[in-house]
Amino acid sequence: MNAQDIVTSIIPHKIPQQKGYGQANINIALSKYWGKRDIELNLPNNSSLSISLPSLGTKTSIEVINSTEDAIYLNNTKIANEELFAKRISLFLNYFRNNNYFKIITHNSVPTAAGLASSASGYAALVIALNNCFQWRLSNNKLSILARLGSGSAARSIFDGFVIWHKGQQQDGLDSFAEPINMAWQELRVGLIKIDTTAKKISSTQGMQNTVNNCELYQAWPKKAEQDLIKIKQAILVKDFNNLGKTAENNALSMHATMIATMPPILYWQSESVTTMHKVWQLREQAINVYFTMDAGPNLKLLFLEQDEYIIKQKFKNIIVIKPF
Amino acid sequence: MNAQDIVTSIIPHKIPQQKGYGQANINIALSKYWGKRDIELNLPNNSSLSISLPSLGTKTSIEVINSTEDAIYLNNTKIANEELFAKRISLFLNYFRNNNYFKIITHNSVPTAAGLASSASGYAALVIALNNCFQWRLSNNKLSILARLGSGSAARSIFDGFVIWHKGQQQDGLDSFAEPINMAWQELRVGLIKIDTTAKKISSTQGMQNTVNNCELYQAWPKKAEQDLIKIKQAILVKDFNNLGKTAENNALSMHATMIATMPPILYWQSESVTTMHKVWQLREQAINVYFTMDAGPNLKLLFLEQDEYIIKQKFKNIIVIKPF
Numbered sequence: 039m040n041a042q043d044i045v046t047s048i049i050p051h052k053i054p055q056q057k058g059y060g061q062a063n064i065n066i067a068l069s070k071y072w073g074k075r076d077i078e079l080n081l082p083n084n085s086s087l088s089i090s091l092p093s094l095g096t097k098t099s100i101e102v103i104n105s106t107e108d109a110i111y112l113n114n115t116k117i118a119n120e121e122l123f124a125k126r127i128s129l130f131l132n133y134f135r136n137n138n139y140f141k142i143i144t145h146n147s148v149p150t151a152a153g154l155a156s157s158a159s160g161y162a163a164l165v166i167a168l169n170n171c172f173q174w175r176l177s178n179n180k181l182s183i184l185a186r187l188g189s190g191s192a193a194r195s196i197f198d199g200f201v202i203w204h205k206g207q208q209q210d211g212l213d214s215f216a217e218p219i220n221m222a223w224q225e226l227r228v229g230l231i232k233i234d235t236t237a238k239k240i241s242s243t244q245g246m247q248n249t250v251n252n253c254e255l256y257q258a259w260p261k262k263a264e265q266d267l268i269k270i271k272q273a274i275l276v277k278d279f280n281n282l283g284k285t286a287e288n289n290a291l292s293m294h295a296t297m298i299a300t301m302p303p304i305l306y307w308q309s310e311s312v313t314t315m316h317k318v319w320q321l322r323e324q325a326i327n328v329y330f331t332m333d334a335g336p337n338l339k340l341l342f343l344e345q346d347e348y349i350i351k352q353k354f355k356n357i358i359v360i361k362p363f
Numbered sequence: 364m365n366a367q368d369i370v371t372s373i374i375p376h377k378i379p380q381q382k383g384y385g386q387a388n389i390n391i392a393l394s395k396y397w398g399k400r401d402i403e404l405n406l407p408n409n410s411s412l413s414i415s416l417p418s419l420g421t422k423t424s425i426e427v428i429n430s431t432e433d434a435i436y437l438n439n440t441k442i443a444n445e446e447l448f449a450k451r452i453s454l455f456l457n458y459f460r461n462n463n464y465f466k467i468i469t470h471n472s473v474p475t476a477a478g479l480a481s482s483a484s485g486y487a488a489l490v491i492a493l494n495n496c497f498q499w500r501l502s503n504n505k506l507s508i509l510a511r512l513g514s515g516s517a518a519r520s521i522f523d524g525f526v527i528w529h530k531g532q533q534q535d536g537l538d539s540f541a542e543p544i545n546m547a548w549q550e551l552r553v554g555l556i557k558i559d560t561t562a563k564k565i566s567s568t569q570g571m572q573n574t575v576n577n578c579e580l581y582q583a584w585p586k587k588a589e590q591d592l593i594k595i596k597q598a599i600l601v602k603d604f605n606n607l608g609k610t611a612e613n614n615a616l617s618m619h620a621t622m623i624a625t626m627p628p629i630l631y632w633q634s635e636s637v638t639t640m641h642k643v644w645q646l647r648e649q650a651i652n653v654y655f656t657m658d659a660g661p662n663l664k665l666l667f668l669e670q671d672e673y674i675i676k677q678k679f680k681n682i683i684v685i686k687p688f
């Protein structure tokens with residue numbers, strides 16, 4: 039089954055009912071998704087666990103227009119249909135349309151300074167808006183599958199809080215969707231540290247594929263990632279912050295290690311990434327419980343508790359602190 | 364068998380005959396040694412391949428003294444017997460002595476600015492000096508085994524040029540010694556780039572043990588290292604510089620990747636290490652054939668050919684260029 043077949047099997051019809059609206063938050067993986075078992079369907083080699091960041095996300099409205107092409111607006115600016123951002127959305131909308139075209143108005147509240155990709159919240163918000171526009175009344179699991187077809191990590195952004203994206207076993211990926219963990223952690227903080235926000239030379243998708251195909255160390259990753267997820271989930275359930283932090287940090291570093299060991303090498307780190315890592319480790323030596331995670335880019339996301347928020351803000355002047363719950 | 368038993372089985376006697384003298388060069392592994400299968404005997408989990416750097420090394424003389432302790436001089440300075448450097452040498456000399464003590468005069472020509480450890484050339488030179496002092500007339504293979512007991516990579520410094528250290532299979536390590544590859548490569552150059560020469564917080568030995576014990580990705584390393592060695596040996600035999608360079612660089616990055624993925628993490632890199640890596644990759648994008656390797660530290664060693672020596676010196680102002688042959 040290709041992506042179109044999957045979509046057709048999930049949605050009840052292709053007749054838009056009205057205008058639609060959706061919103062979703064970005065998420066930070068504590069146990070990372072790295073490597074696809076199916077490139078078209080965005081099926082992962084391993085399950086992943088994330089935390090959503092409220093107040094950072096995407097709001098999207100959709101409406102059917104009388105036109106021969108989509109009209110896509112991002113943060114009040116019309117995006118040319120030739121641009122990759124618009125092309126990718128129009129290709130995704132192809133799964134759902136029946137000769138009709140859409141006006142998509144998207145607002146991202148993710149500040150450029152945060153150094154965060156917004157495709158996860160973007161495709162989650164778009165799928166929620168489509169569900170609203172077509173009045174499909176799909177379950178969250180189904181929305182998660184549809185969002186996944188737009189961007190892998192968007193599967194997780196359908197939900198708030200802690201979320202697990204099950205890798206699934208089936209070829210059609212109908213068992214590869216996200217589910218929330220029913221646990222709030224009021225004291226938890228995520229700190230965003232911008233190192234660089236210019237577009238990366240190697241996309242996450244390309245980086246994953248190169249790693250899977252050209253890194254001998256990657257063979258140990260999928261099993262390790264599953265084990266890390268179990269450890270992190272357990273740490274969340276008992277609010278064991280140090281186990282959460284050290285497992286999440288090691289998981290992120292292990293993902294980057296597989297990239298570094300790829301031929302040719304993939305090093306998303308910049309000099310300041312390394313300086314900041316050493317700074318985090320120095321703070322831990324001073325008994326400040328702070329850990330970091332990193333996605334496929336140079337920026338760090340710090341993990342710490344409310345009790346250390348003051349000192350962390352002192353030590354990292356440009357940090358953006360998020361309270362996930 | 365412990366190290367003392369091994370030494371006793373190799374050396375014909377413990378009666379020093381005269382003064383002894385030895386010299387040896389440092390070596391840079393192109394295919395790295397990382398992980399021990401026997402800590403006392405310095406037996407590796409994988410074979411390694413190195414190139415010796417002539418003009419950078421150790422000259423050591425040894426003589427029996429009438430004393431109750433060794434007297435150890437490094438670069439014309441007496442080293443206190445309490446210092447780790449002297450302690451380690453005296454413990455090594457214990458294998459060979461019969462109530463007699465030694466005066467050891469060692470000169471290292473490795474400039475501090477090169478950021479290179481000298482234990483490999485140091486223990487190789489010491490073993491050659493002992494062989495001379497005791498008039499054992501041991502084969503180079505036997506000298507390589509004895510040097511290995513002092514410092515793993517010293518096994519390779521018994522020889523010049525390209526050298527393979529066979530990991531061996533035996534528990535006693537009598538099949539774990541180095542041998543030279545009979546091939547000179549006049550055009551090859553090694554460029555030393557100092558990032559930092561202060562003592563590292565985690566020794567190579569400690570780093571290896573932590574990696575072997577606490578890194579899931581390490582399980583793929585020994586097999587990969589053996590495959591890299593074969594590729595690099597083949598590249599040497601046919602003088603295929605690009606295959607040599609890319610395999611050696613990937614091998615070094617993969618070794619560092621295993622450290623980075625260790626819990627707690629081991630990151631020998633500093634910010635300038637990363638800046639220099641990116642600089643090397645940028646030069647390759649400009650069709651300049653330069654690669655790097657790194658040992659367990661922040662410094663880079665560039666690999667390039669004579670034809671690019673001028674441009675490399677222009678690009679890296681503080682580089683020390685070595686002509687291995």
